[in-house]
Amino acid sequence: MSASVTPGTETPMPAASEQPAAAVPALDTPSSIRRDRVKLLLRSPPFVVGVLILLFWVVMAIFGPLIVPYNADDTDLLNTLTPPAFDHLFGTDQFGRDIFSRVIVGSRDILIVAPLATLLGTVVGTILGLITGYARGITDDIISRIVDAFLALPLLIIAMLVITALGISNTTVIVVIGLSFGLIVGRTVRAAVLSERDLDYIAAANLRGEKPLYIMFVEILPNVMPPILVETTVRLGYAIFTVASLSFLGLGIQPPSPDWGLSISQNYGLIGGGFWWTVLFYALAIGSLVVGVNLTAEGVQSVLDA
């Protein structure tokens, strides 16, 4: 019984260790993994539905003003509070403005503010997480304590406090949500960095004499991208949630924007009088956007975590 029996059947060790070496690179290159993940994503119905909803609102935010039947700010005092009908699909509000047009155009501000806040949060959180996870020790302890203290307050309360103190503006909203998200994202990134930093490739980089900044951003960062990506999509959902809530409270996006949360706060006194259409369509718009974003996030999470 020599080692060179028929290839393909149960062969002894040497051949077995060579075969995978030839087969594995073809399967596991980064681009093929990425292609597999995209295929998996496209096969998940929640993800596809979520992306379609999200795409719809992004297109509306960009091209909405070109396709709506009326200018969102045009008042028509002879046609106030008309119920939904053919010429005003979603009816009109107390100034005679066309609600259908306002719902479409109203996607714009929240889809600028929320993604910018998310982006800021991701950048700040990534830097914070890389530093605390890589440095460990006293730096990590101090920063982690401060983060804990901040996170003992609901985001909405922190935002309310800062916005009250500094004054209302879209920039304040973006900065306060972005920085708060930075703390949360930072925690996730820190955990991911902690599990990377003791691996061999980091030791190798250290032996080569690489500087800490190089190790953090060039060696570790690419390997902690999946959790960062998941966290970013989840945060986007929360950002939309928070911006809408702040706008509803009058602390977010300001008039004359046809923003959804703002419009609901302006009109919700009217529903007692039976003018349900002045509120319902804005509510459905917010609902569809947050559900769309979170279905997308759920899809990304299930594929990247697997």
Next chain:
Amino acid sequence: MRLYRAILYRLMLAVITLWLLSVIVFAGCQILPGDVGRAILGPFADARSVAALNHQLGVDRPLLVQYWSWITGMLHGNMGQSYTYRAPVAPFIGHALLNSLKLAGIAFVLVVPLGILGGVVAALRVNTWVDRTIVIAGLSATVVPEFVSGIVFIMVFSIWLRIFPLTATPPSHAGFFTTIYYLLMPSIPLFMILFGYIARMARAGMIEALTSDYTRTAVLKGLTYRQVIWRHVLRNALLPTITVIATQTGYLIGGLVVVETLFNYHGIGSLIFAAAKAKDFPMLAAGILVIGVVYVGANLIADLLYSALNPRISFGGRE
């Protein structure tokens, strides 16, 4: 001995967190607005009256002195004077906190059993349409802002069907059941937010427990399905859910701001919101600090409870 040291360690961490929190709240209410008198009186007020108001409120003193008198006052139960009501803050906070507890209590009493039940049912039928429906419905309910679901409920139940009242505030001297009746609809948006989280954790814990070795052993040694689920799976599966319920208290309080405003209810959330709008900084600071204390306290209790219920967790370890 080890247990006491661990509890002491957790307590110490909680105290440090609360101290840092007090610094953050103080900074937010005293330093961020810059000139407090100017913030209250507005940009057109006379410089002398601004200075006079600042002196009267004591905000022209050095910051460290202000912080010291504020925090020592808090520790003695003296929460300061409200700018708006020109009266001590503490009774307002106490009254509002009690109201919020009633509202949050009803939401919790409904959501904890139903959320766990949803998660358990989903896990026992994993990857079937029952599971997917619970997961997707839970996720969708969790992400829709409270004011959006709240408004839809108001439209359907208060205006079209006229089953529930428009406000959450019951008439004075209302009995126990009337109070619950008034608070039921406002608690539903809070319920929706929490349901998804709790169901999700319960489901994940169940699936992990169901696929574990001890469950397989229990099945193989011939226990009935019911015995396996009740004695082996549920006990292990529901532990992580406790932690989630505690961390959600913070979230719940954020939600209270919106729900109490929408349903015109005098709780801690609407109190803080009103204080923020009126730039009533002592009220705002006290309200926010109280929320922080409630949150840190809930987490501490959950931590200890989790460790007490789970002998396998080594107490006192970091992370």
